[in-house]
Amino acid sequence: MINFLKRLLTNPTPAPPSGSDAAPAAGNHQPGLSIPxxxxxxxxxxxxxxxxxxxxxxxxxxxxxxxxxxxxxxxxxxxxxxxxxxxxxxxxxxxxxxxxxxxxxxxxxxxxxxxxxxxxxxxxxxxxxxxxxxxxxxxxxxGQDLVQNYSVARLQVLAGQTEFTEYELNPQKQLKFSIGRTRHPKLSSGKIHTNDIVFWGQDDPQFDAQKAAPNLHVSRNHAYIQYNPQLDKFFLFPDRGGLPENGNKTRIYTIDDKVKSLNVPGVAHELQSGDQIELGGAAILIFTQA
Structure with missing residues (x-):
């Protein structure tokens, strides 16, 4: 008994206090998030x-x-x-x-x-x-040749009220151009998104109810255009807000009178001069490449 008391005093194992973060007993272990x-x-x-x-x-x-x-x-x-x-x-x-x-x-x-x-x-x-x-x-x-060969494109607004009636897509300034409603919308995830081609939202002071009726069908993060320097081409991608699963559509009326819908994330349409981009079935942009 004396030896037992000595061992207990040398290696005490007190019970954890109420409300502590002590590990659960064996049999009640629940794995947490795997940070590594x-x-x-x-x-x-x-x-x-x-x-x-x-x-x-x-x-x-x-x-x-x-x-x-x-x-x-x-x-x-x-x-x-x-x-x-x-x-x-x-x-x-x-x-x-x-x-x-x-x-x-x-x-x-x-x-x-x-x-x-x-x-x-x-x-x-x-x-x-x-x-x-x-x-x-x-x-x-x-490469010097690559820089000199950058093509510049333009987007002209045919339906909807935007910050500008025409936008220049200049790859020497940036390679990705986001399209959506308002300049810095807050997404459902809580993230602040930035648009380059801006359709005014109802909370924007520039919003005109008559001119901007098509804007109500444009998502906050509807689509984006990406320039590929290796191919010297512009590609249109649907963003998360511009997919059918979110109640929105992204459609292209091509220069050769075909209609193409972008329904799959990450799958793009190679833009040709004269293509019309329809957002939400209402807002329309026309793409031209020099």
Whole structure:
């Protein structure tokens, strides 16, 4: 008994106080969120990008101007893991603190103003990507000839009230142009979104009930146009708010009198000069490329 009391005094095991965060007893264990899953996903993405860029290692004549990462996400949880892995709450953090350092250490030449973008797609990767599994990478190279060959396009508003009646799509200024209602709408997720082609919303002071009737059918994040420097082409993608599942439509009336609906996330339409873009069955833009 004396020896038992000595052991008890040497290694006491007091009961946890009421309301404490002590671990549950065996048999009642409930697994929590796997925080390392995002770290593992981040490392997997970085490895994929470095492997995809092996042809550029120690090639000083080939400088990378930008990278676009495409990842297939079939559910909301996968999208959430991807967003956390890419540090989307802190813009530029993944690019600067995680990816750039690894690329430089692998002697991959980067333009001083290089960019990184990511796109979550539902079921398939773009055909022009370097792919591995559910990931695809589009590499934008910097070159004097490429810069000189950038095409400039324009969007003219045919139906709806917008900030401007015509918009210039200049790839030397930016490569992605978001289309939606109001300048900085707050999405259902709580994220603040920024539109480049702005259809005024009812809460905007510029809103005119008669002119802006088609605007009521435009989502806050309806669609976006992406320029591909390698192909010198503009592509129209439906954004999350411009899909039938959200009660909206994105449709193109092509120059050769065909009608094409964009119903699948990540699947784009290659824009041709003269194509008309219809948003929500009411607002209309016409695309022209010089």
């Amino acid at each position: 899953a995002t770290r593992s996903r981040r490392e997997e993405i970085i490895r994929f990008i470095i492997n995809a860029l092996k042809p550029y290692i120690d090639e000083k004549a080939h400088t990378i101007a930008g990278l676009r990462l495409y990842v297939v996400c079939t559910d909301k949880e996968q999208e959430e893991i991807l967003e956390v892995a890419l540090c989307t709450d802190t813009p530029g953090m993944f690019k600067k603190d995680h990816l750039e350092r690894k690329l430089v250490n692998n002697f991959i030449q980067l333009s001083p103003d290089w960019f990184f973008e990511y796109h979550a797609v539902k079921d398939r990767l773009p055909d022009y990507c370097i792919t591995h599994g559910t990931m695809g990478l589009e590499v934008i190279r910097r």
